[in-house]
Amino acid sequence: MNDYKKIITALTGMCMVSIVALGLVGCNPSPPPPVEQTKTVTSGKPVVYQIFTRLYANTNSTNKPWGTLEENGVGKFNDINEAALKSIKELGVTHVWYTGVPHHAVIRDYTAYGISNDDPDVVKGRAGSPYAVKDYYNVNPDLAVDPAQRLQEFEALIARTHAQGMKVIIDIVPNHVARHYESLSKPQGVENFGARDNVTVEYQRDNNFYYVVGENFRVPEAQGDYQPLGGESHPLSDGQFDEKPAKWTGNGSRLAQPKFDDWYETVKINYGVRPDGTKDFPELSADYAQKDLLAHAQFWQGKDVPDSWIKFRQIAEYWLAKGVDGFRYDMAEMVPVEFWSYLNSVIKQKNPQAFLLAEVYNPAEYRNYIRLGKMDYLYDKVEMYDGLKAVMQGKCGTDVIAQVQEGMSDIEEHMLHFLENHDEQRIASPEFAGSAEKAKPAMVISTLISRSPTMLYFGQEVGETGALDSGFGDPSRTTIFDYAGVPAHQRFMNGGKFDGGQSTAEEKALREFYRGVLNLSHTDVIAVGDYQELHSHNINAGQGYNNKLFAFTRATQAQKWIVISNFSAQKSGPLRLSLPASYVTAWALDKPVYELSPRLAHHSQFSTLAVKAEGASVELELAPYDSLVLAIKDSK
Structure with a gap:
């Protein structure tokens, strides 16, 4: 609503x-x-x-x-x-x-x-x-x-x-x-x-409804120049609606004449919740x-x-x-x-x-x-x-x-x-x-x-x-x-x-x-795999990453994805996206270099994934409003 x-x-x-x-x-x-x-x-x-x-x-x-x-x-x-x-x-x-x-x-x-x-x-x-x-x-x-x-x-x-x-x-x-x-x-x-x-x-x-006992419903006063049907004549458009007694309005208003910004076209259902x-x-x-x-x-x-x-x-x-x-x-x-x-x-x-x-x-x-x-x-x-x-x-x-x-x-x-x-x-x-x-x-x-x-x-x-x-x-x-x-x-x-x-x-x-x-x-089943954000690690790394970018990973035992998106109207410029050392162990990255396969890529550029004991990294350049989804080939 x-x-x-x-x-x-x-x-x-x-x-x-x-x-x-x-x-x-x-x-x-x-x-x-x-x-x-x-x-x-x-x-x-x-x-x-x-x-x-x-x-x-x-x-x-x-x-x-x-x-x-x-x-x-x-x-x-x-x-x-x-x-x-x-x-x-x-x-x-x-x-x-x-x-x-x-x-x-x-x-x-x-x-x-x-x-x-x-x-x-x-x-x-x-x-x-x-x-x-x-x-x-x-x-x-x-x-x-x-x-x-x-x-x-x-x-x-x-x-x-x-x-x-x-x-x-x-x-x-x-x-x-x-x-x-x-x-x-x-x-x-x-x-x-x-x-x-x-x-x-x-x-x-x-009761299915709540009632305003002793009062009849009154159509709300219109705001501004509003008229039903834009002012077109209609046999029932007379500022009146017969409801005796008035019911509570859908958004909970207990007024016999709800306000114009109430859900006046509806009445609230009673589920056994008392007025108090x-x-x-x-x-x-x-x-x-x-x-x-x-x-x-x-x-x-x-x-x-x-x-x-x-x-x-x-x-x-x-x-x-x-x-x-x-x-x-x-x-x-x-x-x-x-x-x-x-x-x-x-x-x-x-x-x-x-x-x-x-x-x-x-x-x-x-x-x-x-x-x-x-x-x-x-x-x-x-x-x-x-x-x-x-x-x-x-x-x-x-x-x-x-x-x-x-x-x-x-x-x-x-x-x-x-x-x-x-x-x-x-x-x-x-x-x-x-x-x-x-x-x-x-x-x-x-x-x-x-x-x-x-x-x-x-x-x-x-x-x-x-x-x-x-x-x-x-x-x-x-x-x-x-x-x-x-x-x-x-x-x-x-x-x-x-x-x-x-x-x-x-x-x-x-x-x-x-x-x-x-x-x-x-x-792809990896879409329900494990999530881990890379943003916090990279925002402090000072290697071209900034608060217009957001990066994370998704992983299953069989697949590993790196995802990064650019919210800027400007090209990101060359940057190095880093994966902490914990990834090297958790993903069993035992080779110095891994090829990356683009699962989603349009106008952005990327390199291979370089692996060292202190972590892994990939060189990127993201086009305006673009994203990369990169799968690590041959990862364990």
Whole structure:
């Protein structure tokens, strides 16, 4: 959620990315028809490709602010064809995260399909927020050629994705639902959220919502010159929304009239946490942090849990049965960790390989959500992303990278790395780095520094700038609220061929760079080998190495890699990268010289590895924003 992340960014500051976790300050401190499956053999790390589904395959380039679906177009499930999926697979992708799939509130008339109209006064944008889910048991009708068959069209996309050897992730938004939740497609025996709520009390354990007793909901006062739909007339756009009594808003606001910067389009789910913060459900003892999923499942067996827990378990089970392979949990830290133990242990009993990714921004809670909540992966936003962003923007030296990685050393394989997603600014936007080239060294480090998965946001690999003013969405971020096209990605799409036929030479070269880096991490087992940083040793060596460079090694018994990246717009100049004497022994370097094989190299130069008793070294010259990944030949 954009608004929450803005608060987090303001609190952490430009370059103080490690305050919470490390205590550091400053920038430079020391089921469809069966489809034949393609078998995927993975020896490296998972690679997630995030598609904003509404935008991904839209070929319309009108891009009128506040434009309708008819004016600006929309991508459909069916448009994500075999060619599109093969182009994704070529990037080394193992999992496709289809963002915005569950049916969310949207300003378009689908009453012919039995769907009620949504009110622009409580919908952000015209196309709606993907995180204001209206019906968890169906999909966004905008995404279907035939809205009556929308679920079947998504099931076919799941099958096509599986046929290319990739797995499917969708969102579950456990903290909140749309202001007007109404499931038309719920299975027999499943009730709507709030169907049995006692609305005369603020809180009751098995209520799905919290209530502002005695007050009706009032639409928030708009900020600036904002008007729903950009001021366009609409029968429901009257400054009113009928909700009696008012419910708490998704971000926890207890006001009957939330503020404009609250998540006013959503209502908060009650998980059995009383208004005073105490818990109205069984709690896990601390030793469950060391226990496995089966022990967690056994703990919850037969336990009396709040009704909202059961409803979200039913939702997860429904999508698993449809062939979905995992979930990205929005704002997971706003939901009690015990619920995650309950849900994730159920999911893993049904699909041990399910990919479970959580959006969590509080480093102090990371270990709880991994160890007690049994998450596979968390966003590494407040640590690694923020650190790399500050380095790219010239606000920090590369010291911060070593410090973040050290602080995460006990959980680093659980911290998913990314440089863009639907909430973040595009790297090439002037508000971020102003050039997609500046992402190159950060991408090498983000991808290869740890055993964690890497995520790529569609359009990042061709340098999309996110410059459009689409209506509700902010320029610098590709809109998530509007109907729009994505220009750089559309050039790659080439009218549905997905072959880069209209891409510029620069865009083609950038995509090839991403393909090389991601495939290196996905296909080679050394990407999950042992990490050791060389930065601290070399920053003090005074042999041409500086705080615009970052170097480390990865190693298995069979392979040894040296990785170095240059964050400067200038050539590094000749430098000597040193490996301490401990490497000579640990890597059994018993020859005076070793040839180096480039696993990733573009315009930079390197020599052989010279070995002496006091250590080893290699002479290098790095081009601007370039990186080297060098494998030591014949090492033991």
